[in-house]
Every structure is written in structure tokens, then in C-alpha cells.
Amino acid sequence: MDDPDAIAGAAMALYPESCRGTPRLLCLSENATYRVDLPDGGRRVLRVHRPGYHDADEIRSELAWLDSLRRDGIRTPVPVRGLDGEWLHHVAPPGVAGRHVVMFDWIAGTQPTADIDPASFARLGRITARLHRHSRQWSRPPGFRRRAWTHATMVGPDAPWGRWQEARGLDRTSHDVIAHAVERIGAELAEYGQGAERFGLIHADLRLANLLIEGEATHIIDFDDCGFSWFMQDLAAAISFFEDHPHVPRWIGHWIRGYETIARLGQADLSILPALIAQRRIQLMAWGASHAETAQVRALGPGWNARSVTLCRDYLAERLARTIAG
Template sequence: MSTAKEEEIGLQTLQDVAIRTLALCYPPHVQGQVTLLCHSENATYRIDTPSGHRYALRVHKHGYHQRPDIESELDWLSALQASGIRVPRPVIGLDGQYVQSAEIGAGKELNLVLFNWVGGAEPTADVDVSAFMRLGAITAKLHQHSRQWQRPADFRRIVWNHQSMVGPEGHWGNWRNAVNLDSSAFGLIEEVLQRVESELASYGQDAKRYGLIHADLRLANLLVDHEHTHVIDFDDCGFGWYMHDLASALSFYEHHDRLNDWIEHWLAGYAAVSRLTAYDIAMIPTFIIQRRIQLLAWTGTHADTQQVRNLGANWAKQSVDLCRQYLNDGLAQVALR
């Protein structure tokens, strides 16, 4: 998932770039058939080699991340991998670089990264709640690493604060343009955001609460392989509140009947690795509603995508209902086990 401020490039052009870059920039053993896997923000292709190996080639969306930002993402992935956390591993190009660039005309370039294939199945809303316990534990390990890791001096990633998430010029657009959102709900959402902003200002951004996070740790970015859970798609990783990673794990399903079960299992997994304070837990509803409104904005800038169409006509109304629950202190009432 990414910003609204970018230029669309046709799928045929993206596929041509993927095929050409693979042939010119990578060694023979990774060459193979190129098949589109998904095109939500970036375009991701599966590479099937004659020897039976697979790779994933990510073509970055034009105008979102610059090359140094992508290199910083890969720096974190490398450090996480070295610490034993299961994340994608990039494949080095013939030039000794992990990030490749391809010209597409008019002085424009696309950035590409080839990753080793990560096996597993994507969980759904009906996933066994134990998967959320595993996710909580993995997230805690990510946060521990983030707090302890000495980042390179030139490390740079996107910033996720209240304004960049849900402000009028937010990275994912303006929530007022959300699909199927009735303008009669604007006042309610504005009231919610005023409270959210106040709560976050009190909570603060000290190093225990705010740092380098995945920022899009939702079900679609997990791959479960038996007892192992892999975290993928660090494309939105940046600087934000650590508890946002819990909110993002619930993305698009914040209205689900099993929400509290998911949260409680996530918390149990997290607590097995790292400590959360009562204040952190009390802030969960605030982070959940902020994320939901951020996703409202995202639907507005992605109205023509199948993912938004699949949400259905009632998703915006469910979002408004969640806003009312939040103001009435009825959203996500959970406690640490």
C-alpha cells in the first residue's frame, strides 16, 4: 500500500520492464517465466525457472520511494534476517546492487528488487486465532530489533505521524474522498480525529513508543507455513508508533466479530517476548480507529481496484459505526492476559 501522489503506469509497461530487467540485470540461474502475482501498489511478479526454483520480482510504483529509501528497507531486512526473523531475502544483481533501475521514457525510472521466494499461505479473516499469537510474538521481535538496531547513518524511510496518516495531505489521500462514504459522517469522523490527535499528543513519541515499524502488518502481508510465520512486504516500513503495527494487523476487518479475540491473542504473543504497559494497551482503540480512517483515505485513491470493490458497499458505513463505538468507549475492549 502506498501514497496517492504517484503516476499510474500501465501493466504492459510494467511487465515489459520486469522481463527486460530480469534478463539484463540478473544472473542466468534466476531467469524464467514471468507471471503477474498482484498489482495493488507495486507490481509483483513470480519468476519460475526451468530448474523449478521461484523468485518474486517487485517493480516499485513510480513516485513513492526513491532508491535510497528502498536501500534502507533492504538494510533493515538484512539485519532482521541476521537476527533470525523470517523476512524476504533480496537477490543481488550482476552489478553487485540489490536495487535495479529501468528507464521507461521521458526521463522516468522504475526501481526493481528481486527476492527469494517465500512459501506459505496467506491467512484470512477466518484464520485460527493462534496465528495472531504468532504474529504478536514476531511483531515484538521486530520492535525489539528496531529499538536496539544501530541504523546506518544514511538510513531514511517514510514518516507515519497523525497528519501523514489521516490529515488532508496524507500519504494515502484524504479520507473525505473514501468510496461510499456519506458526507453526513464527516463531522463525526472529524470529532474522532480530534480525540485521536489529543490522545496521541499525550501518549507521545519517545523511543519506547515510536520508532521504525513495518506499518502495514496486515493479514495479506503474512505467509503462514506450518508453525512458521513469515513477515513480507516491508515497502511501507517507516517511523511510526509501535502499537500501529497491531492496528495494521487488523486492517479492513476492524468490524469483525472476532476482533477482541484476535487482539487478545496478539497481545499474548507479544507479551511472551516483550513487555507492554497498561498505557500501550489503553491506546489500542485509538490506533485501531486511526488506521481505519487511514484505510478510508486509501479506498478513495484506489476506487478502481478490485480490492476496494471487494470490500462491498457497507464497508464505509461499518467504518462510521466504528467511529461511534470509539467515541462511546466501546471499541476493542481488551486486557492483557
Template sequence: MESPQAQYEAFAQVALPEYGFSPDARVRLLNLSENGTFLVQEADRRAVLRVHRDGYHSRQAIESELNWLEALRSEAGVRTPETLRAVDGRRVVDLRVGDRYRHGVLFEWLPGVEPPTDDLVTQFEVLGGITARMHLHTRSWRRPADFTRFSWDDETTLGATPHWGRWQDGMAIGAAEQRILSAAADLVLRRLAAFGKGPDRFGLVHADMRLANLLLDGDQVYVIDFDDCGFSWYLYDLATAVSFIEDDPRVPEWTDAWVRGYRRVCDLSSADEQEIGTFIMLRRLLLVAWIGSHSTTDLAQEMGAEFTRVSCDLAEQYLSTTPHP
């Protein structure tokens, strides 16, 4: 059976002529997760090709993502990658390999590196400020009439129609794990219901706003990888910033720094701040679900049962420190 990487590489080759590259252009895999992301290089021309997974986003949803990237760049001063059009002017191209189809998008190659890890307090403060600028923009932006992105709300995270599958189907979840995680999920849902979805709390977010999705080039900061962007609570962006490291003892220090950076740009009420732990628990449960539904990936295999065990520890801590409405 053809590997997922080989499948994505085949689509990448099909995409080359769409953007004026020759078949001899160099194509190197950068990342394979929800999508396949490639560096394409020919002579002095470099670009980043994203081959979308099947069935995750519609063409219009991808176009909507690109509209937001353009608006952030032109209206909010948030540096996002520019979309490079195909030879015929399209931003989203249709790719076919045999009887399989994918969408493809080409982005400019951006300079820079991921933020250094030697001063994460400073980096989280920067991250909070950039996130606030994005949230301010979404509150006033007049979205195109055909704008469409999915939501990360109660139903599509822990409810009946979860985008990443059910946390109950995570790796190594037995009766004990089911009991503690179920209690945590129930408390998260009750607190979210009380928190509400008012316009000051719920809107268009990046939904994967981690330091890994920033690029630093001198004083310039670029924000990348908007593939999960959609409608959710604004605090969900903070929760995503500590994805996979929620158990690190420095998380409170990092989230405090994020809040400081955020408040330099945008208001964040004390009531909102008190709910940070709920959103971190929500995100952790989503990652348990993601690992279960992506159990064949290298990351899921690496995390495995240990990730579920630590998640249960976090759930117990959340239940013991969070008021039950």
C-alpha cells in the first residue's frame, strides 16, 4: 500500500505545472500532519506548497482562510504569508492523481526561524500581543458574504460531531481513564455553557496559535499555518499555545506572560482570565481525541499511552481546583 507521504508527494508533482514550475523543480517535504507541506525550489524561486487532506475543508473554506490572511496583512499589520496564484490566476487549484482529488495552495517562502526556547516568557508575551491584534481585527472585519469556516465549539470539540474524533477513542483509555476524563469533559462543557458565546468572547480565531507557528526574522514576526482557523472562543487561542506541554510546571508563568502581552493591545476581563484552565483542559481533551484518530502518525505513536496518563493527571488537577457550577 502506498504510504501517506508518497500520496502527498504525487499530488505535489501534479501541482508543479499549475504554478509554472518545471517537472525538474526540487520538492521537499516540510511537514505531514493534517496536510502535506512542501518546499518547492527551482533556480532562485522558492515557495511553500500545501496539499490539503481529503475532506477536511471545502474549496470555499480554503478561499475564506486566504481572505482572512490577506485582510490581516493589509488591515491589521499582522504579517501572514502571501498566496501565490496559479498560472491561470486561481488561488486554490484542483489536483488529481488517478481517481483521487486534493486541493493545493502555494504560499510565498518566508524567511525566519521559530522563536528561541531560551526565554519563553518573552516569547509568550509576544505571542499574546499578536493574538490580541488578530482578535481585534476579527471583531470589526466585515467578512465576505460567502465566508465559511467551521467552528470549534462545544458540539464540534466534545459533543456529538467532533472534528478530531471522540476523546473516548484516544489511546489506552480504559475504565479508569474514561471515568476521570469524562468528569473533566462534563465540567468543561458546563463552564463553557455558563461562559457563553457573546461577541466579546467568541469569534474567528487562528485555532493553532503556538510558538511553532511564528517565524522570527529580526524584528519581523510572521504568523503561519491558518489551516485550523475557524470560529471559537478567543481564549481557545491561548489554550492552543500550550498544546502538548500542558503539564509543564512553567505553564502558569507562560500564560501570565501571554495575558500581559494580550492586555497591552486588547481588553481581557478578570472573568475571562479565570477560565483559562477550562480552555487548556478543553484543548488537552481534543489532543487526546486527535491522537486516537491519528494513531498511525509518528507523533501519535510517540505520545501514546503516556499522553493519556498525563491527561488524566491534568484532569484530576482541573477537577480539584475548578469550581463546579
């Protein structure tokens, strides 16, 4: 039996008394994320990992990167050590299928919406540039292993997030439009290449839901999907689910200006953005197809897939590139 609530409750015994509290479900997506309310009024976050998505070595690799980023002065979620001194635990109560769990310190802040101040994207750009600078310079520890987010693993037939072909409401014409876009995206990315200056370890899911705004500070959370991909993929992910929002040109412009206060972007990096944005939207269609009954997908509304097809048409006609350029 799969029961993340039971696992969250049983996990409390693995941590010091000061970290034990009442787990309350915050979000159920790839993982089950719980807010842990402590008796003294404090809070922690407990992440109960989805079965079969990341193994123990991959999760330890994520935590190793978080630790290295913090040592470099970049604020990241702080894992809590259990009584055994470890960050990662496997919890399997009697009669319940086991899962990996990690507890983190609570980070204060508000999750932004599409009404976010565009200036926040400038801060996000600066933070992302620091992440990328660290990634390029970091000597990863032996055994470090994270998924590679390539064209095949994002929109290919065996992509971990599912198949875009199974998205609801696609007729033959829509299917052909997306298939044509996928083919062209693949060709553009092959030409762009995976050189070390363009492809490396990134967050890979820097969408609004994974940001917390606290005053003038923007905090990045949820590195669960961090892996190897194009550095500019972090910008494509930043506008996830809102790729056709009218504020996208302003968001992107602020992000680029913020990024370039830390690191330079070449014309090829800017020119690949339409392909990466279209690819991300298609990847999200696949995710939506495999998570069709979740609250997150239902909240997108019935017209979201149709707008995704329109975005692919705009990409193929180069209207998306003109829109991004403002």
C-alpha cells in the first residue's frame, strides 16, 4: 500500500525532538510535500519522494549541490540531519511501500503569481547567473549523478514526464503542428550544441511555484529536478505554464538584464530561447497528460492545451521569437 501520510508521520521519529511535529500536506505533485508544525510554533518542510523517480544516489547528489551552493553564499533550502546524522532516510512503516524522505528548514515568503513584479525577474536572473557560474566551476564529488534533460528526455517518446501525444483535446492537425515543432526544436538544439559553456548542471524547474518572495528577496526552492541541461533552459522554465502571458517579453527582458550583471549571454543563447520555450511547453503538456487528475492540471483550464498548440504555431512561424524580443 502507498500511503505518504503514514510515511510522513513515521519519519518524525528519525529526527531530533526539536524537529518533530505534525505533518500537514502542502502539495502533492511528483513528491508529497508536508509542512511540519512544531510544538514551539516553528516549522519544517518534509519531502516524501515519489517512488521510482530518483534513487538514493541521485537525491544525495542534489543535497551535495545544495550544500556547495550555500558554501558559495547562495541561499538554498537547508536539509535537516536525522538522529543518525544523515540527510536522507528511507521510511517503510509496516504494510506501507517505502519512500525516501528529506526534511528541510522552513523558508519564509510568498509564492508569486502571474501578477509578479517584473523586477523580481531581474533578481531571479542574477540568482540564476550565480547558480550557473557555480555550476561551471564546481568539481562535483565522486559518484555525483543527476538526470540529463535533453530533447529526448523532455519531449521524446520515453520522456520521464510522459508523452505529449496523450494530451487531451488534440486532433490530427494539432498533433501534426506539435510534431513539426518537436522536429524543428530538435534540429535547432543539435546545432546549438552541448558545449560546456552552454550545457551543465542547472535547477531545471525555476517556475513561479518554486520561488518564494520575501520583501526584496527572491528565494529558490525545490531542486528536485536539478540536472544537466542547457543553461538557458532555466529561463524557459521560469515562465512555465505562462509562456503565452502578455507580460512574457517584460519578464524575459528583466531576467536577461539581471543575468548579465553577473555573466554574459551571447546572441546564440538569446536566439535559442524560442525553441527552449516551445519545448518546455510541450514537455508540460506531457506532464499534464500523465497528471490529468491533479488539482494543478485541472486549474489550467480546458483551453490550455489549445493555447499550447497556438504557441507551437507561433514558434514555427517565428512569431514567438518576435514576441520575446518585444
